[in-house]
Amino acid sequence: MSFGNVALNIVRNWRAAGKLPSLRSQVLIWFGASLIAAVGGVCMVLYFALIAQTNSIDDQLLEKKYETVRGLLPDEGEREFWIGHEVSEDMVGPRRFFVRVLGPGGAVLAETPGMAETAPAGLFRNRSPSTPRPIFATARTAQRGQFRTLVGSAVWADGARSIPATVQIATDTSLDDGVLAAYRWTLAFIAVGAVVLGLGAGWFWIARLLRPLEHVTDQIGALDLNQLGKPIETVGFSRELARLVHQHNAMMARLAQTYAGLQHYADNAAHELRTPLNKMLLELDIALRQSRSPEEYREALSNAAQAGRELKGLVERLLFLARVSTRQTALQAEPFAVGDILANIVGYFEGAAEEAGVALSLQMEQGIALSADRVLFQRAIVNLVSNALDHTAKGGSVVVSARMNHGDARIVVRDTGEGIASEDLGRVFDRFYRSDHVRGAIGGHVGLGLSLTKAIVELHDGRIAIESTLGCGTSVTIDLPGAAVAERLGVVA
Ligand SMILES: Nc1ncnc2c1ncn2[C@@H]1O[C@H](COP(=O)(O)OP(=O)(O)O)[C@@H](O)[C@H]1O
Ligand SMILES: [Mg+2]
Structure with a gap:
């Protein structure tokens, strides 16, 4: 199973469980992805800029060589001197130039010694350029390393005749390759370092940002029914969090008021219900204390009934109010x-x-x-x-x-x-x-x-x-x- 599949499965499981990753990891994932994209992008740009730069330097050298060769070819005397010179000088040193001149049928008119093995004619993509400008290319060989090549046209003097010729020049850029490889490693090291450092700093920074949120969560969790209106402090909070806490405080203040009102209402209701109830019990107790005449009983019972009706009236009014406030009463x-x-x-x-x-x-x-x-x-x-x-x-x-x-x-x-x-x-x-x-x-x-x-x-x-x-x-x-x-x-x- 690939890394992508594993990640996808984790997200799917979270979704199924109705959970989402923590804010911290979400921020970190997005931050990390952006950081990797940004650092990667910058490194790629730097790397390709360096390749373009080296190619451009190589091409300038190749072209200079080409101009020299092209200038020499029409003069037989100078040409022979150059060919001799080519053997002694350009073969030495780290950067070697290989030059070959081809006649109309592809016959080799002249070439740097050893070039047939090192840079055979097949290495050059374009044998005879149709444009007046020379053509540059990069050629990679399995055994002999990497070359930057030039193919251009020239004129070869053969006695009185002028033969159209093709000039092939190759320069060994294996050394550039080594430099580029070292550069790649440096860039990779810098990129990984930057991402790791960035993620680490992000981790601590997000934790710092979220700390007040956890603090608020704890405080809300610890809220007591009798301290509903106690506001949560917002000192040192970010504007967004302070706004949330302010709204929470305002809502809790309203709730506290409602709660206090309800408590007051319950106290009052109990108190008011007790009055007729006490009256009723008192009447009955007095009547039962000793034997009485039927008239006295009737009066006591009638008084108790009156208190009972008061009680009933009160209960009915309270029920009506409760039903109306929850809109449970049907209007006729x-x-x-x-x-x-x-x-x-x-x-x-x-x-x-x-x-x-x-x-x-x-x-x-x-x-x-x-x-x-x-x-x-x-x-x-x-x-x-x-x-x-x-x-x-x-x-x-x-x-x-x-x-x-x-x-x-x-x-x-x-x-x-x-x-x-x-x-x-x-x-x-x-x-x-x-x-x-x-x-x-x-x-x-x-x-x-x-x-x-x-x-x-x-x-x-x-x-x-x-x-x-x-x-x-x-x-x-x-x-x-x-x-x-x-x-x-x-x-x-
Ligand atoms: N017309 C009024 N003139 C003066 N005070 C009034 C008047 N109507 C209501 N009140 C005041 O409002 C209070 C609440 O009225 P109400 O809800 O009808 O209760 P209750 O009549 O049982 O006292 C009364 O106790 C009284 O103090
Ligand atoms: Mg009244």
Whole structure:
């Protein structure tokens, strides 16, 4: 199995296991591959540049020789001198030139002694160049090493005749080859060294970069439920990681707040449930302490039943809120005339308002119909009117009004009562929030009314808003979509 197959199998297994290599090895693999490509590329360029350079030097020398030979050939006297000279000088020294002159039929007119064995005519690729420029080539022989060759044309003087001739010149470049081989080794050594050093430095550098990430992971792992909001320090982190940690801190702060709210809610719920339960048990205990008349038993049982109903009401409201907040409640929407319901509610509270000396009135645009859950709608408005009456002293007024507002039914319950302090206004929709917490729950006033109303409005995709000025009064506005003029919804107003 080849290395490539092994690598491919490793990646496949990782994929199958749903895992990926660590960030460190991924970065290192890519970094290593790029480093190898870059160093390899540079070495290749350097190596081929050197080959081109040596060839160019060889070619210059060959051409110089060629020009000399070509200049000598037409003169018989000089030619003979040169041939003699060739034997004595050029054979010596590391760089040998071999020169051969061929006649028209390929007959050898002259050649450096020993050239037939060292550089036979077959070594030269082009026997008679058709171009005026000489042709250069590299020729490699199995036994005699490597040559750089030149083939060019010339004129051979034979008495009065001028014969067209071909000049073949070869120079032994085996020595260059040795230099190149040494250069190859040097380059390979430098390349391997650079890659190993680069990878090593990369390994440490990546480890350094990732250290804060591991630190953050540890800190998140060690987070305690009671310290959810404790932020993770970002000092000395890179910008990206600091951003991640900031987002994490912000999310944990929100979670901590929600968690604290839930704990508070659970505390409150337990506390509020205990009150009617205690009342019920107390009634029953007292009744059982000694034998009593049937009337006394009846009264005790009736009181216990009343406490039981309070308990049931509370549990039902809590269940309703829980279901609404997870949108598990099915809306039973039906069209109805808003006017009828509001008139009923105002009628229901009239007696109480009169007794409290508060003027309760209704102001309505005629003919508003709404497609909504009638029972829930009624419950929402009752909560608001009951709050308004509860918090308005003698001589004040409560006005319930309804009108169309951009396709929504807008219902406003406004009173001239005690108002709510601005610092409390943000919390009135919280479950169990009561401004007069110390007074204890009286008549089921446990601070769930406004949260229930808000839940009902939101279940209908509506909006609720409260405005209040301490000492001047409060106004709660509900906007419910799905409103229309009565006839269109088939409701007689
Ligand atoms: N119309 C109002 N005027 C003044 N305070 C109000 C009014 N409506 C609500 N509040 C304040 O908001 C708190 C929460 O109201 P609510 O959720 O209906 O609970 P509850 O009526 O059980 O106290 C009340 O305890 C009261 O302090
Ligand atoms: Mg209330």
